[in-house]
Amino acid sequence: MSRRTPAPWDDADRTRAGDRAPDGTPRMLLVSYHFPPAETVGARRPAALVAFATEQGWDVQVLTATAAGSGDAPAVIPEDLVVRVAPAPKLPRLNLSPSGAPHSATGRPGSRIRLAAVRRAANRRLWRLGMEMLVPDPQLNWIRPAIREYLRVRGDWRPDVIVTSGPPFSGFVVAAKLARRLGVPWVADYRDLWSIGNEYWARSRLRLAVDRWIERRLLRSVAACVTVSEPMAETLRTTFGCATYTIMNGIDRRPLPPPTTTAPVISEERAAVGESAPMLTLAHTGYIYPGKREPGPLLDAIALLGSDAAHVHVVFAGEENGVVRAGVERAGVQDSVTLLGHVSAEKSWRIQAEADVLVLLMWNDPRDAGTMSGKMFDYLQARRPILLLGYEAGLAAKLVRERRAGVVHNDKHAIAAQLREWLAVKERSGRIPAVPAAALDGLYREDQLTEYMQILRDVTLRAATGLGFRVHSLRR
Template sequence: MQITVVCQYFPPESNAPAIRTFEHAREWVRRGHQVTVITGFPNHPSGVIHPGYRGKWLRCEEVEGIEVIRTWLYAAPNRGFGRRVLSFLSFFGSSVVLGRIYGPRPDVVVGTSPQFFAAVSAYLLSRMHGVPFVFELRDIWPESAVELGALRSRLLLRPLLALQRHLYRSAARVVIVSEGFRAHLHEAGVPDERIAYVPNGIDPSFLDQPAEDREAVRARHGLEGKFVVSYLGTHGMAHGLGTLLEAADALRGEPDVHFLFAGDGAEREALERRAAAMGLPNVTFLGQQPRAALVGLYRASDVCVVPLRNLPMFRKVLPSKLFEIMGAGVPVICSVPGQAGELVTRSGGGVVIPPEDPDALAGAIRALRADPERLRAMGEAGRAFVLREHLRPDLAARMAEVLAAAVNETPGGWLQATSEPAPAVGGRV
């Protein structure tokens, strides 16, 4: 198949959509498919376009056999709803126009959301080419923006919801990353036979890469002899990270417990100011880290926290960081009830506590610190679970089967679609 994927994010960016898109696309290429990714110039989360991409409208490159078409966008930091929407819309416009001009004729177009308008771009490109559209749904937007308080205008919400429903009903398949999304799609009129579950996972190469020694990482950050509680990921509105600071305050009388934050996002600076105002000696912020450093940070941790705010929508989600943490053999304290909590319980890889409850978090940390054998067993169980059920190559193969089914249901099917070679991407820039 000739597969085109529209996703605003792609490596060297290292957020969840970038990594999922890259690892799926790489595996499809290994399996003999031709893959084009239409994406933006790398700038997440800082909003600063990386050197080598500035002052351009278009750049075409090849990454591990994947044809990558990068189009202009208004770069905005991962904070502030209005500027981020401008970024989303700018990529939407450039990806449709430049993707149509420079992209090959695909057999199928995949749009991954969020961000939502990348899926709209994929839908329009699929219609221009007369091929199936597959909607990869990783978050229920705009409802999530409403619950977080980022989108308050009913005048904007109504047309966005109408567009969302149109995309759902127009898609040959809707791929969900959590079974919690299935009921939402049923309510929107999507029949079960057009819904496919392909969750997140990890690529073995992520775990196999050389990583700094656990004790060396700890020494570099002044964590020798500490029980390290880590949060590694986006510091955003959704995560309720103030709860970790409150738990750190409750544990300040236990000096062997230390909280380690790594990542960036809309709330990072406010969290750092709050920790300083609280005078917390047991909290360290590292800021954004290269993806290559994450395995070492995971292994330097005694336990990792996966928090989200206490909102109904989060009962449907499966945070992608769960699979990296457990794959690295680190126990999880998960404060996400619903789908995520059920997965952690089923895997045996951690404990589940109520969301936004600092006393429960402090209690879980104390209990795990006091029981090294339980901690070790959780780490082993979580790793075994991920290696058994959530390896990215297996999940990419499942997704390829979904795409092939969508293609073969169209008039002529895959054989007709691939009877003529797709034209090469034009105009190297």
């Protein structure tokens, strides 16, 4: 029999750790590439799980690639319980969008901006080509260092369960390998789906087949999968045959931005480019996904307002990838849009709290019916009305309508009519009413994590009693 070439996560030896905690305290190892102090969206669900598990009396350790000084997010666990391992070797990182000061969408791009756009397009093509060759994702250089360093420093501490959150899905490889080495169950937490998801990025059929094969192979040994919506859970069940549970994201309890003696963030940014504050301000925070989550209908609706367009302004806070600028120029609404570029998490929350209306861009396609954006919960926390552009029969649209948290429109004429209605309310009363506090009931993070901890308890119990869990070799 020929010997196959080892996969990047294969290692020749195995070790067996000691017994579980003498006092019966359940132990969890969380494997997540992203973790505080990083302020990335990918760090928030893992951080919330760790914080809640600790409050529930679990003994928790964390394995992450996030460096200690990589952000300002607050710590959720003592630093001596976090193993931080840098990827190695370092891979080149392309700058896909320029950074710089916030700018208005008025004015045509000059030669320097056109040159920057050409460079972005070239970098994006190189990035896609490189991504096709990095399996399972560009974080594959974290797999070996993470496994080896954790096994080196863990001492005699042995988890009862390993939980990994992705993307990136290199963390799934790390968790599956450690679970096999330590003889414990592991749980795969999908914030987004991998090879069967709407956001799957690879272009070639060969790469899709490779990712599908890796995912199926890894999930042979998984004790359970968890994801953020029931349609996504059902997709995992039917495709891979694994036990899958739905645990939504939730609203992170945090204090609202304190009162400030300075001008609101949005007004400050507009003043920086010499523009006065409009009567109605809409805000979108976060990334714009080309081809799927785009602001075109909203920009076209503003163009339909005629003279009223002067009283409406949309602020986009997030990485500028050229999508918004192109849409603004096509619709001819340069005077009604400001692009802030990347902003800190704190500034993003302040923008959300200060806006009259928050714009949530999703994909207007039945394939997006089960997507529940984590941004939804940020917006609900701000209690500003939501204008959702996306699939009107999807889970997100249903939540907005049922909770009376805003409106769902995709037609430019319907959006224009809604903008006029909000303008009239703002003119009469000086403000757009807040979303009722009752709309947030049952949607806080702890409401969801209570059930998550029960799933983990069941997994550890079944592993301890030998029911329904068996560590499968990854060498099959």
